[in-house]
Amino acid sequence: xxxxxxxxxxxxxxxxxxxxxxxxxxxxxxxxxxxxxxxxxxxxxxxxxxxxxxxxxxxxxxxxxxxxxxxxxxxxxxxxxxxxxxxxxxxxxxxxxxxxxxxxxxxxxxxxxxxxxxxxxxxxxxxxxxxxxxxxxxxxxxxxxxxxxxxxxxxxxxxxxxxxxxxxxxxxxxxxxxxxxxxxxxxxxxxxxxxxxxxxxxxxxxxxxxxxxxxxxxxxxxxxxxxxxxxxxxxxxxxxxxxxxxxxxxxxxxxxxxxxxxxxxxxxxxxxxxxxxxxxxxxxxxxxxxxxxxxxxxxxxxxxxxxxxxxxxxxxxxxxxxxxxxxxxxxxxxxxxxxxxxxxxxxxxxxxxxxxxxxxxxxxxxxxxxxxxxxxxxxxxxxxxxxxxxxxxxxxxxxxxxxxxxxxxxxxxxxxxxxxxxxxxxxxxxxxxxxxxxxxxxxxxxxxxxxxxxxxxxxxxxxxxxxxxxxxxxxxxxxxxxxxxxxxxxxxxxxxxxxxxxxxxxxxxxxxxxxxxxxxxxxxxxxx
Amino acid sequence: xxxxxxxxxxxxxxxxxxxxxxxxxxxxxxxxxxxxxxxxxxxxxxxxxxxxxxxxxxxxxxxxxxxxxxxxxxxxxxxxxxxxxxxxxxxxxxxxxxxxxxxxxxxxxxxxxxxxxxxxxxxxxxxxxxxxxxxxxxxxxxxxxxxxxxxxxxxxxxxxxxxxxxxxxxxxxxxxxxxxxxxxxxxxxxxxxxxxxxxxxxxxxxxxxxxxxxxxxxxxxxxxxxxxxxxxxxxxxxxxxxxxxxxxxxxxxxxxxxxxxxxxxxxxxxxxxxxxxxxxxxxxxxxxxxxxxxxxxxxxxxxxxxx
Numbered sequence: 001x002x003x004x005x006x007x008x009x010x011x012x013x014x015x016x017x018x019x020x021x022x023x024x025x026x027x028x029x030x031x032x033x034x035x036x037x038x039x040x041x042x043x044x045x046x047x048x049x050x051x052x053x054x055x056x057x058x059x060x061x062x063x064x065x066x067x068x069x070x071x072x073x074x075x076x077x078x079x080x081x082x083x084x085x086x087x088x089x090x091x092x093x094x095x096x097x098x099x100x101x102x103x104x105x106x107x108x109x110x111x112x113x114x115x116x117x118x119x120x121x122x123x124x125x126x127x128x129x130x131x132x133x134x135x136x137x138x139x140x141x142x143x144x145x146x147x148x149x150x151x152x153x154x155x156x157x158x159x160x161x162x163x164x165x166x167x168x169x170x171x172x173x174x175x176x177x178x179x180x181x182x183x184x185x186x187x188x189x190x191x192x193x194x195x196x197x198x199x200x201x202x203x204x205x206x207x208x209x210x211x212x213x214x215x216x217x218x219x220x221x222x223x224x225x226x227x228x229x230x231x232x233x234x235x236x237x238x239x240x241x242x243x244x245x246x247x248x249x250x251x252x253x254x255x256x257x258x259x260x261x262x263x264x265x266x267x268x269x270x271x272x273x274x275x276x277x278x279x280x281x282x283x284x285x286x287x288x289x290x291x292x293x294x295x296x297x298x299x300x301x302x303x304x305x306x307x308x309x310x311x312x313x314x315x316x317x318x319x320x321x322x323x324x325x326x327x328x329x330x331x332x333x334x335x336x337x338x339x340x341x342x343x344x345x346x347x348x349x350x351x352x353x354x355x356x357x358x359x360x361x362x363x364x365x366x367x368x369x370x371x372x373x374x375x376x377x378x379x380x381x382x383x384x385x386x387x388x389x390x391x392x393x394x395x396x397x398x399x400x401x402x403x404x405x406x407x408x409x410x411x412x413x414x415x416x417x418x419x420x421x422x423x424x425x426x427x428x429x430x431x432x433x434x435x436x437x438x439x440x441x442x443x444x445x446x447x448x449x450x451x452x453x454x455x456x457x458x459x460x461x462x463x464x465x466x467x468x469x470x471x472x473x474x475x476x477x478x479x480x481x482x483x484x485x486x487x488x489x490x491x492x493x494x495x496x497x498x499x500x501x502x503x504x505x506x507x508x509x510x511x512x513x514x515x516x517x518x519x520x521x522x523x524x525x526x527x528x
Numbered sequence: 529x530x531x532x533x534x535x536x537x538x539x540x541x542x543x544x545x546x547x548x549x550x551x552x553x554x555x556x557x558x559x560x561x562x563x564x565x566x567x568x569x570x571x572x573x574x575x576x577x578x579x580x581x582x583x584x585x586x587x588x589x590x591x592x593x594x595x596x597x598x599x600x601x602x603x604x605x606x607x608x609x610x611x612x613x614x615x616x617x618x619x620x621x622x623x624x625x626x627x628x629x630x631x632x633x634x635x636x637x638x639x640x641x642x643x644x645x646x647x648x649x650x651x652x653x654x655x656x657x658x659x660x661x662x663x664x665x666x667x668x669x670x671x672x673x674x675x676x677x678x679x680x681x682x683x684x685x686x687x688x689x690x691x692x693x694x695x696x697x698x699x700x701x702x703x704x705x706x707x708x709x710x711x712x713x714x715x716x717x718x719x720x721x722x723x724x725x726x727x728x729x730x731x732x733x734x735x736x737x738x739x740x741x742x743x744x745x746x747x748x749x750x751x752x753x754x755x756x757x758x759x760x761x762x763x764x765x766x767x768x769x770x771x772x773x774x775x776x777x778x779x780x781x782x783x784x785x786x787x788x789x790x791x792x793x794x795x796x797x798x799x800x801x802x803x804x805x806x807x808x809x810x811x812x813x814x815x816x817x818x819x820x821x822x823x824x825x826x827x828x829x830x831x832x833x834x835x
Contacts, residue, residue: 040792041792043610043611044611044612049611049612123578123582124575124578124579124582125575125578125579127566127567129572129575130567130571130572130575179612179613182611182612182613183613197621197784198618198621198622198784199621199622199782199784199785199788199789200694200695200782200784201694223694223782224782224784225692225693225694225782226779226780226782226788227673227676227677227693227779227780227781227782229677229680230677230680230692230693230780230781230782233680233681233684233685233692234692234693236685237684237685237688237692239684239691239692400559401559401560402560402795403558403559403560403561403565403795403797404558404559404560406560406564406565407559407560407561407564408559410564445573445576446573
């Protein structure tokens with residue numbers, strides 16, 4: 001049996017040792033209440049109904065999956081202790097013994113099967129079913145052994161099972177609470193549910209029978225404060241210990257202030273200006289390349305994002321499995337002369353009003369964007385629009401509310417040349433993005449190939465990588481995909497999000513995770 | 529009197545039916561749909577179709593409308609699309625907070641507004657009148673979210689007297705209620721000033737003064753009572769305004785009321801929840817207007833007899 005092997009288990013042991021040494025040095029304190037303010041109330045606390053951050057931030061501390069992702073983005077054991085690949089569609093997991101749910105129900109293979117059946121066979125299926133690829137079911141082998149079965153060979157299975165929303169739920173609690181389970185979930189995690197007052201707060205407290213290291217604080221209160229300014233003031237007055245989604249404008253001052261700690265790390269969402277590669281004139285690769293040269297991405301990062309985002313080095317974020325640095329800054333440096341030369345090569349010549357023309361057609365692009373869906377999406381769109389103008393390209397930007405933008409980009413045909421979007425590789429596996437975004441059969445509504453990109457070689461590679469369970473081979477295949485994409489650019493990747501959390505200095509032991517939803521609070525303690 | 533009330537309440541039925549129709553139609557015409565927004569960027573078309581079917585969203589508009597009206601008639605407001613909770617429960621959770629906030633703001637608006645207006649009318653063009661006028665201009669023109677933040681900075685951050693936001697105690701209510709009341713205070717004060725000034729010019733006031741009635745009585749019994757009808761009308765309208773304005777105030781002060789619930793429902797295209805909330809607002813409007821109409825009769829006996 002391939003133990004979640006020595007590498008992982010050993011890693012955990014070593015990490016544990018280091019943690020206890022560090023702990024000894026700084027004398028962790030137990031107890032106290034950690035108060036967190038964030039902008040919105042959860043939709044629900046049941047992953048079946050809620051996969052977005054407001055709910056995930058809370059339930060991630062109460063529900064655990066078979067596997068988890070550590071903050072280095074490595075797969076680590078959680079409720080499973082080891083796995084063995086039985087066939088391309090079947091993986092066998094050994095489960096952790098002596099684990100109890102918050103309601104006292106013992107955790108076992110039946111609970112895993114119950115959770116997956118409820119999510120995948122229920123009506124309607126769980127919100128996360130769409131994230132879980134070809135995951136089909138779990139089969140009970142014995143009390144502490146379970147087989148996870150996929151509909152077809154599915155390489156990303158481990159990272160899928162390690163997603164924040166794959167928490168195993170207590171079957172007895174689901175049966176007892178029915179619909180109310182979504183407001184008072186019961187899992188095996190280090191914290192258990194106490195109270196949820198809609199639009200006011202959610203309270204969770206330490207679970208004293210937790211199988212692993214017990215949480216250090218007694219309680220966590222998640223308060224809702226929708227207004228950004230008010231959220232920051234609550235942190236300053238001490239009404240809150242920690243702010244999620246802090247105001248980017250205040251970060252430079254907060255970084256210097258000894259009263260506060262700014263926790264930050266590169267996230268896994270890439271925000272980009274996409275091209276419709278199936279629509280003239282963007283079907284000409286020279287035009288697309290010229291537009292990449294025309295954009296000063298560093299200026300956008302420095303002046304618009306003000307340190308609250310990192311550079312986008314490719315179409316994936318660095319934490320994602322299969323990521324390869326596409327070296328965009330080297331291949332497509334900001335260079336207006338080169339942009340103009342490429343456009344001239346493509347046959348575009350300056351027209352009377354400074355906008356390029358070819359065969360009587362102006363080089364004018366229609367562009368769809370929302371404002372406020374992703375950090376500064378409206379502002380970066382306007383900045384790029386101005387930069388395009390410098391090389392003789394007109395962009396007609398249409399800013400709509402997110403729901404309206406969503407409907408158009410999710411539809412077919414798409415009648416815009418460009419669109420500002422963001423993409424999270426939710427399961428942290430390249431398959432999730434490279435397949436859905438660039439496979440020629442994934443044009444909406446089937447998938448998210450909004451660029452209408454079509455390359456037979458890319459199709460073959462992403463299919464092959466999806467079906468393989470050999471992770472080294474998969475990594476190589478994804479590398480080749482990204483090499484091809486770098487030549488044929490159908491996006492201007494603008495930035496990679498940063499996950500930023502600000503706390504008062506007395507909050508210790510907290511590490512912000514590259515995946516926004518993985519807000520782990522059990523190692524956090526209060527020094528005051 | 530009773531027939532009057534019953535007739536008015538019956539008239540409310542077509543109003544409410546119309547309100548539901550317009551809200552449902554608006555949501556239907558808005559680009560963006562509940563299911564795709566709910567399932568997010570990553571939903572498979574199959575998942576979207578199954579959920580749409582589950583929620584009955586693929587039925588034609590009129591069928592959904594009649595379904596909804598039928599259910600409401602039986603007292604069932606449905607389940608919210610996003611949270612899958614009974615809309616009645618959601619509204620019951622949020623409604624008291626909004627009511628509290630609106631009533632508090634209305635009390636402030638009435639008390640402060642009338643006092644300032646009467647004082648301005650009694651000493652027109654005095655220093656106080658000028659200050660009141662300036663204050664009213666300020667109160668009317670400052671956006672709620674700005675005044676709200678300034679009050680938070682002063683009273684929560686600098687002075688540390690009051691909490692930044694949230695609900696729970698009376699101290700939580702002070703800042704949002706004051707913020708929400710400010711524009712109404714200004715309007716009530718202006719309206720009171722002009723109404724009282726007008727009445728003070730009436731013959732019966734001159735008569736009252738001529739026969740030696742004390743000034744306090746002239747003001748209280750003769751002037752204010754007669755000036756009160758337009759003020760009451762304004763207060764009725766304002767209470768509707770206040771409920772609407774609560775959306776912004778609730779956001780700035782993290783107040784867990786109906787306004788925020790509605791905004792959330794709009795962004796999620798959760799038409800079931802939104803309709804429930806709008807119905808409740810519409811009902812509140814109808815009731816308030818009715819109460820205002822009834823109270824005219826108390827203030828002015830001539831009005832009551834016609835009903």
